[in-house]
Amino acid sequence: MELLKVSSNSNPRQVAGAIASVIRDHGHAEIQAVGAGAVNQATKAVAIARGFLELDGLDVVLVPTFAKITIAGQERTAVKLFIESRQVLVPAH
Amino acid sequence: MELLKVSSNSNPRQVAGAIASVIRDHGHAEIQAVGAGAVNQATKAVAIARGFLELDGLDVVLVPTFAKITIAGQERTAVKLFIESRQVLVPAH
Numbered sequence: 649m650e651l652l653k654v655s656s657n658s659n660p661r662q663v664a665g666a667i668a669s670v671i672r673d674h675g676h677a678e679i680q681a682v683g684a685g686a687v688n689q690a691t692k693a694v695a696i697a698r699g700f701l702e703l704d705g706l707d708v709v710l711v712p713t714f715a716k717i718t719i720a721g722q723e724r725t726a727v728k729l730f731i732e733s734r735q736v737l738v739p740a741h
Numbered sequence: 742m743e744l745l746k747v748s749s750n751s752n753p754r755q756v757a758g759a760i761a762s763v764i765r766d767h768g769h770a771e772i773q774a775v776g777a778g779a780v781n782q783a784t785k786a787v788a789i790a791r792g793f794l795e796l797d798g799l800d801v802v803l804v805p806t807f808a809k810i811t812i813a814g815q816e817r818t819a820v821k822l823f824i825e826s827r828q829v830l831v832p833a834h
Contacts, residue, residue, distance in 0.1 A: 656777070684749070684781035691780050691820060695805040709802035709827070712788040727784060734802070734827070 651678050654693065656685025663689065664696035667731060671701055671708060679729040682719065687727045694731060707734045744771050747786065749778025756782065757789035760824060764794055764801060772822040775812065780820045787824060800827045 650670060654663055663679075670677040681690040694710050701708055711730040716723055743763060747756055756772075763770040774783040787803050794801055804823040809816055 685777050687784050688777035688780040688820075691784050691805050691822075692807075695807055695820065698804070698806070709804055709825075711791070711802055712784050713791070714785075714788055727781075727788065729784075732802075 651680055654679055654681045654686050654690040656683060656689060658686070658689045658693070660689050660692040660696055663693035664700060667693060667697040668700040671697070671706060671731060671733065672704065675733050677731040679731065680715070680717070680726050681729065682717070682724055682726045690727075690729055694729065697731070708732065709734045744773055747772055747774045747779050747783040749776060749782060751779070751782045751786070753782050753785040753789055756786035757793060760786060760790040761793040764790070764799060764824060764826065765797065768826055770824040772824065773808070773810070773819050774822065775810070775817055775819045783820070783822055787822065790824070801825065802827045 652663065652666055652670070667677050679690045681687045698708055708731050711732060713728050713730070715726045715728045717726045745756065745759055760770050772783045774780045791801055801824050804825060806821050806823070808819045808821045810819045
């Protein structure tokens with residue numbers, strides 16, 4: 649699945665549109681953000697995407713975690729935000 | 742319920758301890774963050790708190806939203822992060 653990489657220059661509304669699209673197609677999405685500005689834009693994007701997805705009857709939540717990644721040969725700590733639908737699981741019968 | 746106010750100078754590990762404590766007592770918590778640095782510290786704090794709470798068998802998720810607040814007579818947009826325990830819905834049969 650596509651990893652959405654968000655930077656401090658990302659437009660939260662555009663990222664929100666991308667999140668909503670991935671959620672509609674796959675039911676979950678994954679954002680990677682490195683640095684305070686990027687984490688801020690990503691978190692705001694999820695708040696905006698919640699509004700878009702509410703119109704589809706979807707209630708998404710965020711699961712934040714840390715990940716070690718390598719950028720230009722340097723190890724950095726990224727914040728990964730998993731976005732998941734908080735679905736009421738309907739038993740299959 | 743206590744509102745946890747996080748700033749860019751907050752220590753994420755200390756905030757994580759506070760989140761875990763409120764979650765254990767109340768089952769949910771609420772963080773307010775104004776500005777990119779504060780949102781970043783708050784999001785990292787939740788990632789750390791998830792680790793603490795996993796040891797208690799609790800799986801918490803984040804619901805980000807916006808709120809208008811007034812600081813020193815100025816209207817600002819804060820990010821509110823609601824932290825909730827993710828329920829596993831057991832089908833009633």
